[in-house]
Amino acid sequence: MAAGAPRIFVSHLSGVAVFDPAGDQVGRVRDLVVMLRVGQRPPRLLGLVVELATRRRIFLPMTRVTAIQSGQIITTGVLNVRRFEQRPTERLVFGELLDRRVTLTETGEEVSVLDLSVHQLPARREWEIDRVFVRKGRKGSAFRRAKGEALTVEWTAVTGFSLEEQAQGAESLLATFEQLRPADLANVLHHLSSKRRAEVAAALDDDRLADVLEELPEDDQIEILGKLKEERAADVLEAMDPDDAADLLGELPTDDQERLLRLMQPGDAADMRRLMSYEERTAGGLMTTEPIVLRPDATVADALARVRNADLSPALAAQVYVCRPPDETPTGKYLGTVHFQRLLREPPPSLVSSILDSDLQPLDPEADLPAIAGFFATYDMVAAPVVDEAGALLGAVTVDDVLDHMLPEDWRETEFHLDEEVPTDGS
Incomplete structure (x- = not known):
């Protein structure tokens, strides 16, 4: 669901079909998994419990949901089919939060939870529960339906869900350090x-x-x-x-x-x-096998769409690599690199093959750490392609991996602090 889209009530998601990008149904939603947080902070929606055709229930992270629309859910197509197991910090929306008795903060009145709404945070990939649909009055029974006013309130308007500050175990610790x-x-x-x-x-x-x-x-x-x-x-x-x-x-x-x-x-x-x-301190040992790879007929718009992927590190998003098929490492022939700044200067319909930086020599997979560091320093790069003798792109080395191996072994245990006073006048 795009940022700014209307909220979705969870009752509308029960039993909804889940499809892969090709339009094949992979299962149906059986529950939602949230993580409660300390105080009145809205819970984070972690993902969905999806029941496959085999009756196995699996976990589908929200990061792999690309759309919720017209009574269906579309995924990236990447599913982990291992059986879902609930963890200590997780709560099931249908199984544990609906029909719960909570308290209205303003009046102290007990109410029953009928539904919850979720929405996607603007400019982020995270989802939260933001509102609660409740009914006033005593809880109903199997033979008598509860009567009373129904209303929708903000999550912060009720108590009885969130973790208590004094809770034990890992839950409070994780909630405290979530950000x-x-x-x-x-x-x-x-x-x-x-x-x-x-x-x-x-x-x-x-x-x-x-x-x-x-x-x-x-x-x-x-x-x-x-x-x-x-x-x-x-x-x-x-x-x-x-x-x-x-x-x-x-x-x-x-x-x-x-x-x-x-x-x-x-x-x-x-x-x-x-x-x-590969040896650990070589380009082959340092590289990631998941850089952004595009075919020559891809457009600037295609490249920018790939660069926007929130899961990419800033270094990997700084450039794309153009190769002949196959376009997964190891690729076909490596043709060149297109830097992010160049993408911003070109019309979206332009082909990436027309704006290649083909003069910059790629790294050999056997290049050692000093040679890699010298390459980055000489050309002011934050990432560099690694290409084999046959001309196929194997991966990319990023500057953070180079720094990891050049710093002292115990550098992670050293505490770095910014100066308490930072000049604001340019001095």
């Missing part, structure tokens, strides 16, 4: 006890845990991954950037590597094996 960047949350986890770190990691959703793992020291990564169930560990590795996941896998015993690789999707496992075949 932290992954690097800052990683710093929090690093200073927790091993037991507490495992509890928090178990309660994080896969994407959030993947982001945090990428920012943790190696020892913490291995410890946390080792305490997850193997199927979930494989899911989290799939959600990580391929180069970071390959580095983490490379630190595990060979038997553990193989077990996890067998549990991963074949395409992701193939990427991991390819990355692990």
Whole structure:
């Protein structure tokens, strides 16, 4: 649903069909999964519980929902078909929140929850519950329907849903630090006890845990991954950037590597094996296998649409790579790079093949760290293509991966602080 679209009441989503981009039905919505937050902050909608034709129920993250319209839900087509398991910080909307007795803040009157509405936050990919449809009066029974005024109120107008400040376990901790960047949350986890770190990691959703793992020291990564169930560990590795996941896998015993690789999707496992075949401090070992790749007949508008993907890091979004088919790494012949600033200066219908930067030499997969750092410094780049002897694009190295390997090993444990007073007059 686009930003600014009308809110959707959850009762209208019950049993709604879910389709992939090709128009094939993959299942139906059976529930919604939310994460409650401390105080009166509206809950975040994490995803949907979808029942497949096989009766198996799976979790569909909202980040993989592209549209909710005309009584149907469209997905990106990427589904994890492992059985849904509710986590400690999660609540089921139909199963736990509807028909609940809550209290109107203003009057102290108890009311029954009949429905909830969700909406997508402007300019963000997150969804929240924003309003509650309630009925006043005593709760009804199986033989007598409750009577009383029905009204819709803001989430903040009721109490009885949200986590209490004194709640124990991982729930309050996660709710308190929900707005932290992954690097800052990683710093929090690093200073927790091993037991507490495992509890928090178990309660994080896969994407959030993947982001945090990428920012943790190696020892913490291995410890946390080792305490997850193997199927979930494989899911989290799939959600990580391929180069970071390959580095983490490379630190595990060979038997553990193989077990996890067998549990991963074949395409992701193939990427991991390819990355692990290179020395760690080379372009091949540092690169991600998921840069933006376009065919020569793609337009500037196509390129800008790909760059807008909120899941891309700023470095990966800084440029697109134009290659002949296939357009997934390893690609067909690499033709050149188009930088983001150049895209902004060209008419949307222009072909990317007409504005290529083909003079800049790509990196060889065996290039070592000093050579890569010199390349970035010489050409003021934030990302660079990695191309093999046959001319196929293998991936891209980003400046953050170079810095990770050039800084001291314990740099993540060092606390960096901005000056308390920042001049505002240009001095």
